[in-house]
Amino acid sequence: MTARRVVVTGVGVTAPGGVGAKDFWSLLSEGRTATRRISFFDPSPFRSQVAAEIDFDAELLGLGPQEIRRMDRAAQLAVVTAREAAADSGLEFAGLPPHRVGVTVGSAVGATTGLDQEYRTVSDGGRLELVDHEYAVPHLYNYFVPSSFAAEVAWTVGAGGPVSVVSTGCTSGLDAVGHATELIREGSADVVLAGATDAPISPITVACFDAIKATTPRNDDPEHASRPFDGTRNGFVLGEGSAMFVLEELESARRRGAQVYAEVAGFASRCNAYHMTGLRPDGREMAEAIRVALGEARLAPDAVDYVNAHGSGTRQNDRHETAAFKLSLGEHAHRVPISSVKSMVGHSLGAIGSIEVAASVLAMRENVVPPTANLHIADPECDLDYVPVTAREHRTDTVLSVGSGFGGFQSAIVLTRPGAAA
Missing domain, CATH: 3.40.47.10 (Thiolase/Chalcone synthase)
Known part of the structure; x- marks a missing residue:
């Protein structure tokens, strides 16, 4: 049997420098940088004090108060991005058989931001050895299980097929798309919303990369701190973001006259x-x-x-x-x-x-x-x-x-x- 061909018919991006695929591409094509001094917390104690942050307003981007309370920042990024990809694809997800729609989300560090914030809260800024769970958000368990990311995206489109999280470190985003492709090729799903999300800009993450000197100490020039392949490079710049795609079988996409970005x-x-x-x-x-x-x-x-x-x-x-x-x-x-x-x-x-x-x-x-x-x-x-x-x-x-x-x-x-x- 000939394997089914898989194509990208919807794209969503939430990245530093712009929310949405259009702004993302403008940044890249113009060669602009979105790296700056960390503003989410005081980075002064750290060796590397720069990052690529997103100016992200969850409420402005359509998330309700309960969603914002329930979800870690990385989950919020994923849901907003998934909605863009779904809309871009032109697919009417409500009309699809739910069991033929899947979700695959990649993440390296899960709900790092939420866990960091909640630890500071329940431990009173680290002063309490015995923490008080009564001060934690009611959905703290969701922060401990990255599968909650995939569940949130699945609820967004009503996916009742194979839903999973891929966590293979910094290749998670590629591997999630690869896994989703295989789900369609083998016939386990007809449509998969696939991509990845991470929001790691937190004191614990910065401290970890400081310890192994993987991030750049070029704090005096944040805009030019990330220098891949340059002779003066001295480490990477931490970032955050999400990208999601609607993947579907080629013949189905052709029949409905879908835009096709790539196979x-x-x-x-x-x-x-x-x-x-x-x-x-x-x-x-x-x-x-x-x-x-x-x-x-x-x-x-x-x-x-x-x-x-x-x-x-x-x-x-x-x-x-x-x-x-x-x-x-x-x-x-x-x-x-x-x-x-x-x-x-x-x-x-x-x-x-x-x-x-x-x-x-x-x-x-x-x-x-x-x-x-x-x-x-x-x-x-x-x-x-x-x-x-x-x-x-x-x-x-x-x-x-x-x-x-x-x-x-x-x-x-x-x-x-x-x-x-x-």
């Missing part, structure tokens, strides 16, 4: 089984994920028109990724444009993979490659075309997007222009 042509993930935070310099595991994803898409390396890189801005990652591109794409690695949108919207951990998928499908639609902002000084070890500073008009029919995460996770997804279905 999910290939996906693969690997693990280096090597170190919790360390990466092998040869990029072998990421290269293998890329090769398998391209093989599933039945495409040669030179078919890739644009690579949306993980590009975190740490020296270890950028070297590892450059080696992986050379190993998997061969000589084509030196010709294909590659860029990192983390230079503009920071690193939102589990959410960033889906945000980068959104950047990829919008790049295909517009035939524009977003730039790597703040890339001014070439690093001899990162000697590929990383599209410095300015966006580039470029015909883009096939995009490769990759992710790398703590624990050694490496994922790759191949998106193609769906030809007659476009």
Whole structure:
């Protein structure tokens, strides 16, 4: 039996610098950055004091008082974003058989913001060793179980099919889309609302990354602090956000005359089984994920028109990724444009993979490659075309997007222009 083909027919994005896919794309295509000094709390005690925050007003964006009280910030981001994706798809979810509609949500750190806030409340700012649960929000249990994110999104569209959370660190967003694609291919669902969300900008998260010196200490220039592939880079900038997609079977999308952004042509993930935070310099595991994803898409390396890189801005990652591109794409690695949108919207951990998928499908639609902002000084070890500073008009029919995460996770997804279905 021929596997069903899966396409993206709806896109929603809530990211630093703008709420909604339109504002998100404007930021990327103009090469603007949304990184700034942390405003959610006093960052003075920390080594890294910058982040990419979202100016997010849940009430203004349609959430009611009970929803706001019930949901952690990451869940709120997911629901608002899912509503945008659902509306963008043009699908009437109420008319679909509920058991044929699924949800897959990725998240690396779950309800970190809510848990951090509630601990401060019940412990009276950390002064009480024996905390008083009476001061906690009534829905605190939801903060402890990331499955509540998927449940909230499922309630949004009335999904009664397979509903799940994928948590594989910083590849969660890519892996959630990959898992959703498989659900449709195997026939377990006809439509899946898939993507990821994370809102990790909290004291505990900042402290954790400070401890391992993964984030940048460039506090005097927040707008230019995220510098993937630049010779002066010194760590990533923490971010937050969500991106969600409506995925459906190609023939069904064609029959209803849907707009089709892209086909999910290939996906693969690997693990280096090597170190919790360390990466092998040869990029072998990421290269293998890329090769398998391209093989599933039945495409040669030179078919890739644009690579949306993980590009975190740490020296270890950028070297590892450059080696992986050379190993998997061969000589084509030196010709294909590659860029990192983390230079503009920071690193939102589990959410960033889906945000980068959104950047990829919008790049295909517009035939524009977003730039790597703040890339001014070439690093001899990162000697590929990383599209410095300015966006580039470029015909883009096939995009490769990759992710790398703590624990050694490496994922790759191949998106193609769906030809007659476009």
